[in-house]
Amino acid sequence: MAEVLTDSGQRKYHLINLNVNGDTRTLAVKANALLVNVLRDQLDLTGTKKGCELGDCGSCTVLIDGKPVNSCLVLAVEAEGHEITTIEGVSHNDKLDGLQESFLENAAVQCGYCTPGMILAGKALLTHNPHPSEKEVREAISGNLCRCTGYVNIVKAILAVAEKTAPEEGEQA
């Protein structure tokens, strides 16, 4: 288990190594620190949003080992030993990912608050299922609420990326 440090006020901190977007960051966190708050406040990764903070809205979505989860319901200490991907880890060398471009092209962004979570939920889907049906796309973003777009353009944007990549052998386009 991670080393535990105690400060002069008898507060306990766990020394953890968090693997975020490919980098290992060593942090001292209290046991009750939520992953969303550590990402935003300690690592300045404010692309991860907070909405309901109860698992309903999906704006705090991050990928843990490639799976979308709500970082408002994960303790930071629990995330040690896993690979975390936030929206900041989706683009590379200042170049937007294909799915991000597709969100812009298809006007899938209005206020933008749900967008990081939507893109991560979409990425997780496309990684294991590069040519999903519309139903599969809707199911994949079922945990992400959007108050602006009505979802139509978000679904379009995810499907458009799927169309651009060539179908694998034996797979139905």
Add this chain to the structure above:
Amino acid sequence: MYLPDFDYYAPPDLSEACRLLREFGSRAKILAGGTDLLHKMKHEEFTPEVIISLKNLSALREIRSEPGQDLLIGALATQNEIANSSLLQEKYRSISEAAWNMANNQIRHMGTIGGNIVNAVPSADLPPILIVLGARITLVSTEGERTVPLEEFFLGVHKTVIRDDEILTQVIVPAQTTTGSTYIRFGLRKSGALAIAGVAVAVTMEGEICRSARIVLAAAAPLPLRARQAEQVIVGQRVTPGLLEQAGLAAAQESRPRSSIRGSTEYRRDLIRVLTRRALHKAIQKEHI
């Protein structure tokens, strides 16, 4: 939203987890997926002094079948792992479908079958289908282990027979003589909404005659409710549409749903009538779906 303070342990194995739980007793809570526990702690419904995380107990994630034909689902298997398990899809589609239709995608990646059971709320989606299939659960402590029929586990809302020092390690689904089973639930939205009513059914059919039936209702009483009157309506009978409607009416009558923001008592009762009829129809026609 922040969590109250607590001490955190992530024991390396089950015996250390049991030892810690023994040491801290009612001052501690087990953490599995956290989707119920952290939710409640944010509202200070629970304020444990100690959290014992099961994150290192990967052996408790497994879903496998035993040579003796029992199917074992580890307590830490997540709802999506249950929904996507090829073993479950093949043998008990009714269980994987129940998992697939609950919560939303993110929560299904986090929430576990053990948490869904021990949390003990009437709207929980997995207990009813597991009970109609005769599932048992294994509870482990420093004293040893015991096996309890899931039907006898629940005592009320957040009340079960689990002791402060026990950990649920697995769910055992026995080999079936039943011919069909299903779980149907109704929520206000398809995703992310708790069941306002749910009905699980398992039947044994011999031609058109129903030899046995087990019906368990979700969100119909303080605990998963066995609808015995409804079962009696159809057992030993030749199944007709009229009989299924009668069974639905009986289930509605014996249910005791509460009124809440999601649905009134009257509305939930009528849902139970319709869902019981539909679930029976499905289980009788098809297999374990």
